[in-house]
Amino acid sequence: MAKEKLMAIKEADLKNNCPECFNQDLKLTFYQKHSYGAFFHKTTNEVINQIVCRKCSSIIYPVKWTDDIERMFDYYQKTVTPEKKSTKPTFLCYMLILLFMVSLGTGIYFYLGGTIEF
Numbered sequence: 001m002a003k004e005k006l007m008a009i010k011e012a013d014l015k016n017n018c019p020e021c022f023n024q025d026l027k028l029t030f031y032q033k034h035s036y037g038a039f040f041h042k043t044t045n046e047v048i049n050q051i052v053c054r055k056c057s058s059i060i061y062p063v064k065w066t067d068d069i070e071r072m073f074d075y076y077q078k079t080v081t082p083e084k085k086s087t088k089p090t091f092l093c094y095m096l097i098l099l100f101m102v103s104l105g106t107g108i109y110f111y112l113g114g115t116i117e118f
Helices: 067-079 091-111
Strands: 003-014 026-036 040-053 086-089
Touching (some): 003 040
Antiparallel strands (some): 003 026, 026 040
16 A cells, blocks of 8 residues: 655745734645555645644634735745656666566576577
8 A cells, every 4th residue: 555755845934923912923735645555655636734833833824814824825825836746666667577577587598498599
């Protein structure tokens, strides 16, 4: 079963007021979703964001954003450059391909009678 992991691609400190405690210490983080399976490692285009107040440790959801927070979010969202969508095989995948090729070659060798003439 594939594991999904969020990798931080950009972090920014915001000097806007927190809607909960009115402190000026917010942290904006952008994450990109990665999926790890037994045979492949996939990087998706999906980018997720999160704003957290460092003082009260509350997550600030878009419903509670002020106009200032929204402007700062739009600015930092334009500067985010996620990795390209890709799929990479793992070491286990390479080993299975190699094992298949060796067993196929051995099978052909024995099918031909164990003698190969050029």
